[in-house]
Amino acid sequence: MIFSRKKPKTYSLTAKGIQVASILEKIHKLTVETLVAATRFVNYKETSYLPTPDTSYISEAEKQRKHTR
Secondary structure, three states: OOOOOOOOOOOOOOHHHHHHHHHHHHHHHHHHHHHHHHHHHHHOHHHHHOOOOOOOOOOHHHHHHHHHO
């Protein structure tokens, strides 16, 4: 006996699936760009010494003590 295949061997995304995949890809690219920019900002030596308006300034010695605990 020979049976015919009712389901296709390959599958494809629906229009909605393609749209979701496109949005997810754009979010991924934006996230990677943000991560790279944030890493550059954090690694920039002088920025670690700049106080920000919403946080109190912590001296370098206090930072070292917190990291060694």
